[in-house]
Amino acid sequence: MLYLLSDFAKFWSPLRLFDYVTFRTGGAALTSFLIVLLLGGWTARKLKSLNAQAATRLEGLGLPQEMIDREKDKTPCMGGILIIGAILISALLWTEITNPIALILWGAALAFSLIGFYDDFMKVVYKRRDGIPGKLKLLLQIIVAACAVWGMTRTPALKDYMDCFMVPFLKTPVTWCNLSSLYFTVPLAVVVIVGASNAVNLTDGKDGLASGCTIFCTLAYAGFAYLMGHKVFAEYLNIPFISGAGEAMVFSAAVCGACIGFLWHNCHPASMFMGDTGSLALGGIIGMLAVLVRQEVLLVLVGWVFVMEALSVMIQVTSFKLTGKRVFLCSPIHHHFERLGWTETQIVVRFWIIAGICTLLALATLKLR
Numbered sequence: 001m002l003y004l005l006s007d008f009a010k011f012w013s014p015l016r017l018f019d020y021v022t023f024r025t026g027g028a029a030l031t032s033f034l035i036v037l038l039l040g041g042w043t044a045r046k047l048k049s050l051n052a053q054a055a056t057r058l059e060g061l062g063l064p065q066e067m068i069d070r071e072k073d074k075t076p077c078m079g080g081i082l083i084i085g086a087i088l089i090s091a092l093l094w095t096e097i098t099n100p101i102a103l104i105l106w107g108a109a110l111a112f113s114l115i116g117f118y119d120d121f122m123k124v125v126y127k128r129r130d131g132i133p134g135k136l137k138l139l140l141q142i143i144v145a146a147c148a149v150w151g152m153t154r155t156p157a158l159k160d161y162m163d164c165f166m167v168p169f170l171k172t173p174v175t176w177c178n179l180s181s182l183y184f185t186v187p188l189a190v191v192v193i194v195g196a197s198n199a200v201n202l203t204d205g206k207d208g209l210a211s212g213c214t215i216f217c218t219l220a221y222a223g224f225a226y227l228m229g230h231k232v233f234a235e236y237l238n239i240p241f242i243s244g245a246g247e248a249m250v251f252s253a254a255v256c257g258a259c260i261g262f263l264w265h266n267c268h269p270a271s272m273f274m275g276d277t278g279s280l281a282l283g284g285i286i287g288m289l290a291v292l293v294r295q296e297v298l299l300v301l302v303g304w305v306f307v308m309e310a311l312s313v314m315i316q317v318t319s320f321k322l323t324g325k326r327v328f329l330c331s332p333i334h335h336h337f338e339r340l341g342w343t344e345t346q347i348v349v350r351f352w353i354i355a356g357i358c359t360l361l362a363l364a365t366l367k368l369r
Contacts (some may be wrong), residue, residue: 002027010227021229021246025222028250029096030075035086036261040079046270047076050124075270078120080278081209083258084113087285090254095247100155102247105288108148110135112197112284115140116276131276138194141280145193149186157243158292162186164240166294168301168365171238192296193287198308201285202313202332207270209334209348211259213305214282216355218259219291220302220362222252227366228293237366240294248292255285268344302362306354308333 017023034146088110095102119131131137153162163182164173173180204210227233231246259282265271273284283306290299300307312333319327329339334347342350 021226021250024094025226025246025250025253026279028090029260031093031257032086032090032254033257033261035089036082036258037080037264040261040265041087041271043079043082044076044114044265047078047272050076055154061080075273077273077275078117078124078277079262079272080113080120080274080276080281081264083262083274083278084109084281086207086258086261087251087254090257091251094254096244096252099247100151101157101242101244101245101292102251104148104151104155104287105251105292106152107289108144109285111144112141113277113281115144116201116278116280119276119280132238140189141197143195144284145190145197145287148193149189149291152189152292153182158246161191161240161242161294164294166297168295168362169368170300186295189291189297190322192290192299193284194279195310196287196299196303196306197280197283199303200286201276201279203306203309203334204274204279205269206334206344207350208263208266209351210274210279210354211266212284212348213264213303213355214286215256215259215288216352216359217303217306218252218255218289220359221286221293221295222249222256223363224295224366225249225252225289226291239366242293245293247316248289251285255282268348269366298362298365301358301365304358305351312336 002024077158088106091097091102091106095106097103097106116139119137123131149162152158163180163185163206165179165188167174167187200210200214201212224239225245225248226244227237228239229247229249231241234241262278269304274320285298286303286306290296290302296301309332312328312331315327316331319325328336334351337347338344342366
């Protein structure tokens with residue numbers, strides 16, 4: 001919306017700043033940060049007064065009760081309302097909202113947050129420990145992800161690249177086994193988005209863990225989006241040039257700013273959790289950014305902490321159902337390290353360090369092509 005002010009630069013030259021994607025990126029980050037920072041305390045008090053506490057998300061996975069960490073059950077959830085609200089407001093103000101890329105990110109983020117809100121609402125208000133049925137939630141996520149991917153395939157700036165299967169370290173799309181085909185890349189994109197959404201959801205179990213790692217992920221993809229939206233840099237690095245991809249960087253900055261502001265209230269001891277309202281949407285955004293910049297495979301590295309958390313749950317549940325034995329002391333894996341004697345601060349900070357290193361390694365792949 002503020003982008004339109006650049007049209008009046010002929011009357012007052014400083015307004016031309018609103019035409020620069022880098023300026024709007026900073027503005028988006030600052031706006032979402034201030035919204036969350038200033039309203040966080042009030043939101044936490046409101047959620048606490050409403051008794052907005054939901055049972056741990058590990059319920060319903062078939063794990064024995066002693067494997068489920070209940071330490072956080074008394075912390076109010078649904079703080080994601082504030083995070084996603086700040087992101088959407090900031091993006092509305094600072095992105096070129098008529099750009100299809102910005103519209104897809106904005107709409108899908110809202111849709112994912114509504115799914116999470118519905119799930120949190122059922123847990124908090126109706127005291128349904130499992131929230132909405134898992135199959136229904138998964139179906140809704142798939143529908144939203146499919147709509148977002150379909151929108152990308154219809155976007156002029158993206159449609160020529162949506163059938164490209166890109167692998168780190170390779171200069172050209174992979175063509176063998178017909179991998180660079182919409183019949184493969186579209187289903188893969190949906191799986192990546194839904195998988196990322198659920199992986200972040202599982203990580204939201206320790207104070208500041210999910211929000212901190214999300215910052216690193218979105219910073220990495222913000223860098224990719226900026227470089228892909230700059231023709232000179234794209235040609236130099238031998239990556240696809242996507243006109244308007246800079247709007248994804250502005251959106252990513254809004255996410256980073258909101259998560260940094262949320263850390264003020266979510267650091268140990270947390271006054272609130274983001275809940276499914278925030279985690280499903282943040283994960284969905286990360287997945288969409290990976291698809292948008294055609295770096296789905298690289299998400300394994302960029303979001304390694306989230307991948308590690310999701311894999312630990314899958315391995316634990318599969319092992320327990322098949323053999324009755326546990327691979328980890330507790331899952332997701334941050335609880336395993338907790339059982340080994342790591343303090344909560346040690347777990348969170350060390351996982352942040354891993355996320356930061358993975359981000360640097362992911363960005364380094366740009367030069368190794």
